[in-house]
Amino acid sequence: xxxxxxxxxxxxxxxxxxxxxxxxxxxxxxxxxxxxxxxxxxxxxxxxxxxxxxxxxxxxxxxxxxxxxxxxxxxxxxxxxxxxxxxxxxxxxxxxxxxxxxxxxxxxxxxxxxxxxxxxxxxxxxxxxxxxxxxxxxxx
Amino acid sequence: xxxxxxxxxxxxxxxxxxxxxxxxxxxxxxxxxxxxxxxxxxxxxxxxxxxxxxxxxxxxxxxxxxxxxxxxxxxxxxxxxxxxxxxxxxxxxxxxxxxxxxxxxxxxxxxxxxxxxxxxxxxxxxxxxxxxxxxxxxxxxxxx
Amino acid sequence: xxxxxxxxxxxxxxxxxxxxxxxxxxxxxxxxxxxxxxxxxxxxxxxxxxxxxxxxxxxxxxxxxxxxxxxxxxxxxxxxxxxxxxxxxxxxxxxxxxxxxxxxxxxxxxxxxxxxxxxxxxxxxxxxxxxxxxxxxxxxxxxxxxxxxxxxxxxxxxxxxxxxxxxxxxxxxxxxxxxxxxxxxxxxxxxxxxxxxxxxxxxxxxxxxxxxxxxxxxxxxxxxxxxxxxxxxxxxxxxxxxxxxxxxxxxxxxxxxxxxxxxxxxxxxxxxxxxxxxxxxxxxxxxxxxxxxxxxxxxxxxxxxxxxxxxxxxxxxxxxxxxxxxxxxxxxxxxxxxxxxxxxxxxxxxxxxxxxxxxxx
Numbered sequence: 001x002x003x004x005x006x007x008x009x010x011x012x013x014x015x016x017x018x019x020x021x022x023x024x025x026x027x028x029x030x031x032x033x034x035x036x037x038x039x040x041x042x043x044x045x046x047x048x049x050x051x052x053x054x055x056x057x058x059x060x061x062x063x064x065x066x067x068x069x070x071x072x073x074x075x076x077x078x079x080x081x082x083x084x085x086x087x088x089x090x091x092x093x094x095x096x097x098x099x100x101x102x103x104x105x106x107x108x109x110x111x112x113x114x115x116x117x118x119x120x121x122x123x124x125x126x127x128x129x130x131x132x133x134x135x136x137x138x139x140x
Numbered sequence: 141x142x143x144x145x146x147x148x149x150x151x152x153x154x155x156x157x158x159x160x161x162x163x164x165x166x167x168x169x170x171x172x173x174x175x176x177x178x179x180x181x182x183x184x185x186x187x188x189x190x191x192x193x194x195x196x197x198x199x200x201x202x203x204x205x206x207x208x209x210x211x212x213x214x215x216x217x218x219x220x221x222x223x224x225x226x227x228x229x230x231x232x233x234x235x236x237x238x239x240x241x242x243x244x245x246x247x248x249x250x251x252x253x254x255x256x257x258x259x260x261x262x263x264x265x266x267x268x269x270x271x272x273x274x275x276x277x278x279x280x281x282x283x284x
Numbered sequence: 285x286x287x288x289x290x291x292x293x294x295x296x297x298x299x300x301x302x303x304x305x306x307x308x309x310x311x312x313x314x315x316x317x318x319x320x321x322x323x324x325x326x327x328x329x330x331x332x333x334x335x336x337x338x339x340x341x342x343x344x345x346x347x348x349x350x351x352x353x354x355x356x357x358x359x360x361x362x363x364x365x366x367x368x369x370x371x372x373x374x375x376x377x378x379x380x381x382x383x384x385x386x387x388x389x390x391x392x393x394x395x396x397x398x399x400x401x402x403x404x405x406x407x408x409x410x411x412x413x414x415x416x417x418x419x420x421x422x423x424x425x426x427x428x429x430x431x432x433x434x435x436x437x438x439x440x441x442x443x444x445x446x447x448x449x450x451x452x453x454x455x456x457x458x459x460x461x462x463x464x465x466x467x468x469x470x471x472x473x474x475x476x477x478x479x480x481x482x483x484x485x486x487x488x489x490x491x492x493x494x495x496x497x498x499x500x501x502x503x504x505x506x507x508x509x510x511x512x513x514x515x516x517x518x519x520x521x522x523x524x525x526x527x528x529x530x531x532x533x534x535x536x537x538x539x540x541x542x543x544x545x546x547x548x549x550x551x552x553x554x555x556x557x558x559x560x561x562x563x564x565x566x567x568x569x570x571x572x573x574x575x576x577x578x579x580x581x582x583x584x585x586x587x588x589x590x591x592x593x594x595x596x597x598x599x600x601x602x603x604x605x606x607x608x609x610x611x612x613x614x615x616x617x618x619x620x621x622x623x624x625x626x627x628x629x630x631x632x633x634x635x636x637x638x639x640x641x642x643x644x645x
Contacts, residue, residue, distance in 0.1 A: 021590055103322070
């Protein structure tokens with residue numbers, strides 16, 4: 001993703017008085033196009049009754065700039081997506097260095113961890129989602 | 141300096157000394173639950189036809205049904221009393237009672253290692269049951 | 285000047301749920317605070333891998349006991365939007381009524397906890413005694429005091445008859461009247477004014493910069509309320525967001541006090557406007573599997589809650605995210621705690637109405 005252009009768009013929202021509502025990541029399972037999976041990250045902004053969002057497809061390991069310079073309140077979301085998904089967010093204002101959730105399994109929501117869990121479930125006969133979803137990575 | 145002889149307070153204290161308690165004396169006195177409250181699940185094994193819909197739809201996977209062996213089991217401690225099984229059962233074998241489920245302690249592990257709150261029913265095979273009923277009737281007819 | 289670090293939490297008498305704040309002090313003044321959460325992280329969002337979308341509603345409503353109804357409602361509304369299900373009108377009105385009663389129950393809980401935080405246990409007991417009457421209403425209409433399990437994708441499971449609704453309204457209005465005496469204590473007691481007045485002031489700019497939502501922002505003069513966007517039948521209700529301007533802890537108490545009366549009035553309007561009569565359809569069963577992506581915003585007692593649901597056409601959802609209002613208010617809380625006295629820290633933390641189990645799911 002183009003970090004500079006992205007941060008410029010985020011700053012426009014900040015200047016126009018929008019409030020940060022959500023930074024969410026979804027793990028996309030490994031498929032033919034995405035050998036290691038990927039992440040679909042959404043930054044949502046709200047202003048009274050209006051609601052808009054930016055979306056980026058992030059590859060594993062790709063650097064994602066923090067938006068703390070524009071929206072100071074983003075540190076919680078960014079620490080969470082780094083700790084649970086393994087997305088490489090850089091420059092967070094209040095960086096908690098992986099101490100936010102302290103899960104027993106590191107990056108439990110990353111594509112590889114999810115796939116490992118789903119395949120283990122399938123092997124053990126526990127009903128769960130398919131490790132190879134039908135519409136891998138496609139948004140409707 | 142606060143007034144130590146705060147008259148309304150003194151009056152209230154004396155009144156509280158001699159009046160009945162304002163709260164219910166729990167656990168000796170337990171408030172009965174309102175009608176329609178979701179408490180415990182009750183199962184009638186006579187009407188069950190082993191369609192297994194309740195086990196499939198249970199969100200907590202608390203119900204286990206074995207159609208071949210004709211057993212129906214519920215883990216009462218896993219049950220979340222949502223009422224989905226009561227709604228889907230076509231034979232109306234399940235009812236939701238208003239009383240809360242019984243309290244279990246860890247000491248009540250069953251002989252085969254069943255968890256506390258494990259309840260199991262077994263109903264006889266209808267063909268065998270019919271045959272047994274026929275022979276019993278014939279025996280009674282011969283004797284009588 | 286020498287700095288001391290005092291860790292507050294995870295267990296603390298004022299905290300309803302575990303939260304750690306490492307407070308960095310110079311003498312009695314807090315200069316910085318580092319939060320750590322995660323003590324109640326249950327990974328509920330991971331359950332979408334194992335729980336089908338029809339049953340996920342039961343998991344979602346158990347994210348938190350105080351905000352339980354709106355979580356279930358938000359999940360069902362998200363999936364109904366995604367699958368284009370038109371919920372019957374009476375069911376939508378019932379959801380609104382239950383949501384407002386849930387708000388009353390949550391604010392009464394918080395007012396009691398707030399009073400307990402500075403030692404006013406008698407007031408805490410009064411608030412919770414009144415809350416019991418609201419929980420009785422829930423038990424009679426939904427079957428459960430805290431976890432209601434009435435929301436289904438496509439509607440609600442139970443109906444409440446018109447006579448019973450009228451009786452509920454009478455009971456709520458009596459409660460509102462009886463609560464006035466307790467509410468006056470919050471306003472007139474000198475010890476409360478001393479402990480809460482002027483403490484933890486959040487200006488309007490500060491609230492905007494910290495992305496505060498709900499009563500936290502409304503007490504600083506910002507008239508923001510997710511119900512104003514008119515979704516879920518709120519466009520048929522006449523109400524104005526309850527706004528106070530002082531921005532201190534006392535203002536946040538007053539906002540929640542006034543919102544209780546506002547909710548009782550909203551319930552009255554809803555009972556008036558809803559379609560009357562017995563035997564109306566309450567639920568439309570979903571067909572097929574959900575596909576697509578949806579954002580839903582609701583106004584929980586603590587502020588704006590945002591649900592993000594992504595589905596890929598199978599019966600298991602791909603992603604479910606509940607961004608609860610406390611998650612959005614934690615940066616504001618940390619900003620407020622800086623510069624205050626150590627003894628004020630519990631009060632300030634409590635005035636954001638922390639629901640850490642919602643935050644951590």
